Amino acid sequence: xxxxxxxxxxxxxxxxxxxxxxxxxxxxxxxxxxxxxxxxxxxxxxxxxxxxxxxxxxxxxxxxxxxxxxxxxxxxxxxxxxxxxxxxxxxxxxxxxxxxxxxxxxxxxxxxxxxxxxxxxxxxxxxxxxxxxxxxxxxxxxxxxxxxxxxxxxxxxxxxxxxxxxxxxxxxxxxxxxxxxxxxxxxxxxxxxxxxxxxxxxxxxxxxxxxxxxxxxxxxxxxxxxxxxxxxxxxxxxxxxxxxxxxxxxxxxxxxxxxxxxxxxxxxxxxxxxxxxxxxxxxxx
Numbered sequence: 001x002x003x004x005x006x007x008x009x010x011x012x013x014x015x016x017x018x019x020x021x022x023x024x025x026x027x028x029x030x031x032x033x034x035x036x037x038x039x040x041x042x043x044x045x046x047x048x049x050x051x052x053x054x055x056x057x058x059x060x061x062x063x064x065x066x067x068x069x070x071x072x073x074x075x076x077x078x079x080x081x082x083x084x085x086x087x088x089x090x091x092x093x094x095x096x097x098x099x100x101x102x103x104x105x106x107x108x109x110x111x112x113x114x115x116x117x118x119x120x121x122x123x124x125x126x127x128x129x130x131x132x133x134x135x136x137x138x139x140x141x142x143x144x145x146x147x148x149x150x151x152x153x154x155x156x157x158x159x160x161x162x163x164x165x166x167x168x169x170x171x172x173x174x175x176x177x178x179x180x181x182x183x184x185x186x187x188x189x190x191x192x193x194x195x196x197x198x199x200x201x202x203x204x205x206x207x208x209x210x211x212x213x214x215x216x217x218x219x220x221x222x223x224x225x226x227x228x229x230x231x232x233x234x235x236x237x238x239x240x241x242x243x244x245x246x247x248x249x250x251x252x253x254x255x256x257x258x259x260x261x262x263x264x265x266x267x268x269x270x271x272x273x274x275x276x277x278x279x280x281x282x283x284x285x
Contacts, residue, residue, distance in 0.1 A: 001113070001166045007032060007080035008087050009100055011042035011073070014117055015089035017145025020046045021174050023067040024059065030072050030079040039073040046071065049146060077103050085113040085170070087139055092242050094121055098129055105130035113163055115139040119239070120190050120246040123156035123183045133158035137167050140187065141176075143235075151176045156183045185250030190243050194256075197240055200228035201259035204279075211279050229279040232262075233272035237279075241266050 004027060008019045011033035019031045019042070033039040050064040059067075072079075077100070080086045086104055090096050097116065104114055114136045116126055127136035138154025151171045155164055164180070171178040181187040186194060200214050208214070215227020224231075232240050241263060247256035265271075265278065272278030 001084060001111075001162075003027060003085045003113075003166070003170050005083050006030075006085045006087065007083040008089060009033075009077065009080065009104075010089035010091075010117075011035075011039040012089065012091075014141060014143060014145060015087075016042040016046055017143065018087055018089060018117065018141055019071055020049060020067075020146050021176075023070040024050075024063065025174055026066070026070065028070050028072075030074050030083065032074045032077060032079050034075055036073070036075045039075070043068070043071060043073060049144075053146070077107055080104060081107045081109075083108065083112060085115060085166075087115045087117060089117040092118060092121065092239060094125075097121060097126060101126050101129045101136075105132065111135070113137065113166060115167065117141055120186050120243040122185075122250075123154050123159070127156045127158055134160040135163050137163050138181075138183070138187070139167055139171070140189065142189075149175075149177045150189075151178050152181055152187055152189050153178050154181045154183055154187050186243060186247045191247065194240060194243050194247060197228045197232045198244055198256070198259050198262065201232075201262045204229065205259060205261040233278035233280055233282070235272070236274055237262060237271045238266050 006022050006027050007030040008015045009032045011031050019029045022029050031039055031042060047068060050059060053059045054061060054064060086108060088097060088100050090100055101114060110132055114130065116138055117140055118138060119140055123136060123138045127133035130136055136156055137159050140152035140154060142148035142150050153167055168178045179188065203214055204211055211229045215230050218224045218227045241258055244256060244258040269275060270277045273282050276282045
């Protein structure tokens with residue numbers, strides 16, 4: 001199925017980024033968020049990001065204007081009823097996602113694909129809330145969406161080959177590279193990434209070295225663009241903790257137990273860049 005009409009639920013960083021890349025490819029997008037002002041602000045952010053792309057020669061002014069005309073904001077999920085595909089990008093909380101998927105299932109046509117941008121929550125669990133588990137799939141974009149090339153496509157237990165192929169084709173059409181994962185906790189990306197971040201937290205907590213030197217070793221020694229503690233701040237320490245809890249609960253393996261210092265930072269409200277303070281201080285930015 002060729003996707004020409006899409007809806008994105010959630011106008012946060014990820015939802016806005018997904019709407020951005022869809023619209024640039026000529027796909028009409030309903031960007032839905034319960035907070036109307038938040039949705040409008042997201043479109044302003046998309047416009048500013050497109051201006052950066054213009055300065056870099058990635059797109060031209062005409063492409064920006066055409067793309068922005070493809071995006072319509074809405075405050076109710078009913079705006080998704082005519083979409084061929086809906087991509088959910090609400091906060092990484094299972095209760096919120098369950099409510100969204102239940103409502104979308106009753107609103108959208110039976111042929112519509114329901115995708116989630118979740119980074120760790122079971123696709124099969126969300127699919128079971130619908131009458132179309134064969135049409136439910138994970139489409140995990142990386143942040144920042146307009147820049148990062150990877151899309152992790154996660155097949156639930158009941159996801160059909162047709163649904164998978166449609167999402168894979170869309171991913172390639174968007175100029176992204178698909179990587180397929182089966183539906184196990186953390187998928188590929190976070191099953192590998194989060195234990196590294198967690199181990200860096202343990203190294204810091206145990207006084208092995210400073211946060212700067214831990215990050216420097218991984219940047220210069222392993223050629224990572226960010227060190228694990230800096231990356232944790234970028235992702236959000238609360239998000240890292242949520243994913244580690246999913247891994248720990250899902251596998252029951254103590255190697256995934258969240259580091260106490262990570263739990264402490266989250267309890268203190270030091271969540272990283274979004275709160276201006278995490279392992280590092282971002283107050284000056």
